[in-house]
Amino acid sequence: MAKSPKTGGSGSSSDNMEQAVTLPDDEHPDYLAGRVSEDEDALEADEASPEAFDFDDTDEFTPAPGGPGLPPGIPRPGRLPRPIPLPRPFPIPRFCGPVSGKYRYRPPVFLPRAPTPGPVSPALPGPVLPRPVPGPIIPINLLQITVRVDVDRFFPQNRISIEVRRLFPRSTAHAIAEVTSDRCVGLNNRYIDANIVYRDGNASLIPGTRVRFHAGRTSGFGYGKYSLRLSGGGISPRTYNLGFESRYFDPVEFEVDRVQNAGAIVTAYNTADHPNRPSNLPNETLSLATVYQRAGFDVRMSPNQTTIPTSGAGSNGTWSDTEMHNAMVTYWSRFANRPNWAMWVLYAARHDAGRSLGGVMFDDIGPNHRQGTAIFTDSFINDVPPGDPDPAGWRRRMQFWTAIHEMGHGFNLAHAWQKALGTPQAPGDPWIPLANEPEARSYMNYPFRVSGGESSFFSDFRFRFSDNELVFMRHAPRRFVQMGNSNWFNEHGFEAPEALDQTGQWTLEVRPNRNSNSYRFLEPVNMELKLTNTSHQAVEMDADMLADGRHVTVFIQREGGQTKQWRPMITQCHEPHANKIDVGESLYGAHVISTSTDGWLIDEAGFYKVQAAIDMGDQIVVSNVMRLYVGPPESQAEAEVAPDYFTEDVARVVNFGGAPELDKAEDVLRQVTETCAGNPAVKHAEVALTNPMLKDFKLLETGGSREDLAIKTKAAKIGTAAKAQTKALLDNPDEAADTMGHIPYFEQLRNVAEALEGDGNDKAAVDVMKKTIQVMKDRQILASVIDNAERRLDRRT
């Protein structure tokens, strides 16, 4: 039987604590050490479910989900004869050890056929040929399946969750099933049936409605084989062989750092330390690690524990969220702006907010939330209620409880009374709607908020999370839970609607500004942002806020996939200038959102959701959620060019309107123009390829060393470029304006006209301007924009 580490794995412990031990698992009343069935139970199970002994699901013949089934004519293995039941004079207890934990799909491994030994020939002199090296040819595992079984060990939730990741074409799915029966039919021979109740992502990857997990013996007494079967819903049952990976559901690392003036910190607590506790609560020491191990995580305490000098705090000695975030970046050895199963726990004296703030998960700043939490030792959690029988024990318990509570926020857990907040209409997938648990005896409830107050809470608190919280931590789609992944309060069934609501002063709209939200494969997606003053008074603000790329954040989620943040490839710093925006007046901006600083965000067929937010300084204004569709390749050529096209370099060329130094990317765009006729991506490519020719273009050339660096100028070819661009932009102006977006489209036409004018070709420039104005009128764009264009034209004619 597995035992917990004696100190729960925590490297730190209370300065005031005597060394105590964590109760061995199998001695703990909250630990379920497997399942025992009496003979009759098993018999009943056998009779109730004839599938109990279906051994004819062989993995080798299992079709991949969504893939083809067995071709006709291939003989299937016959049904094995069932054992003849023997008379059972005595009821034999059947014991099945615990099976909770994480499992992974083990795809079948096909070994190469061994060469047939031939006749031995006499050794002849001659060259020695390399001998073939025998060994398995491991197929690339295109299907990754992770199964989390949760039926025993600590606080079992009777769930089986399944996570499927298909690598090509890339897709993910997640399902959670509720256990309906759990039968031990022999020594370590256990069948667990469950019904799927929750889905996320591509449902076709986890077909069926029912799940059966089987753990059985091979040789010896222990478990040796595991499988998962999907059935129901009219599908042919599919069985997957699994391998046991861990008794825990996910790994996580905690690093505890302490500010110099935080005093004695409590990272472990003896449950008998304070007299107000459940009478049957085991007397043991819990550490930060133990608590989260029992919640299902394989906790590692980082050995990198730092004492942060007080000089690092603000001038007043208290800490703001921003200062803590900066400290986290500086002192946390594992800090990275990316999803990570790791959390930084800081013990500090006091927050700027004062003594009333006992702790905070401060990390809702920046792109990766929930990585850092803080506990404030010089706060109300040190204020013992008058008359408490054990003030020191009270303080230790409160500090320990606060630490676990704040870390729970890091796992995206809300307060017990806030679970029903919000609605499942956030960008991203909602979690199962939850009911509030205002009386829950959970780490995530406030002890002083329940009926009867803190005394009542701790008299019945068993140092655990609620069942709903455990289900979330163990089985929710991992991006909801993993630190640095989904944002705090998002995708937890309570997308803080208040946080996203408009203030009423501004409305932000994200729109394609064309008739259809459908895009062709390869076509860059251009989004227009429209910010409207919906207050009751004119406001002065920077008219470039939407365009400069510094104030706008866009989130893009491929349905069933992760939400990704768009970061503009181009940001502009400009002199601030305030423009008067009248009531009802709007500002506009446009961005190619397919491409971000690290490549393409929209690079495959499917549905996507897009939502934007703009930082107005004193408020964040959030847009509508727009759904768009990207079609599959419509030709072999489109499919073939895709791997070369969806690269960072091509993204840069498209975004920057050309980049001659990225010649390979330009070659790819030329390939698009030559082989993908009719695809709107051709227009983007043509503009990007010819745009640098509208002016003398500077290139930095290198001769192999820094000394050889030289700026060379590539002479403009304005006539050639203008001809190509007017063809791309004006031959079918509606198509070009639709795919490029009004703002970039008309800006580009203006660039062409100005280049022609600068080249002395006024006649051609005026011609482009006239055609531009006609397109503006045909597309009924803002009268003020047309007026401006006509004034520019008048000055030239």
Add this chain to the structure above:
Amino acid sequence: MTASDVDNHGPAQAIEFHFTEGFREQSAQILCDGEKLASFTLTSAFQTGLAHIEILQLDEGKEVAIEIGDQPLRATAVVDAAHPFVVVALEGDRLDLAVLASRPGYV
């Protein structure tokens, strides 16, 4: 700030006004004898459930009014040194006000 110099009230006490859950960009003010002592804008933080703490020196026995919004929701409390924590939450269109002896905490 001392709310009043009326003689028949006790010495000034530090009173903490805790504005907690339910607020979103509402203006708020604390008044005593018609005098505005403090004004601020409230937005509740989701994690802690706390919007703002205002600490004022007020005379024992004085009545203070808390007004929220343009067409103000209003609640009053009497300064009581034994209950120096005034907790204000917005529940729909109603102000919930509690006067506490011990410091409320937020985590």
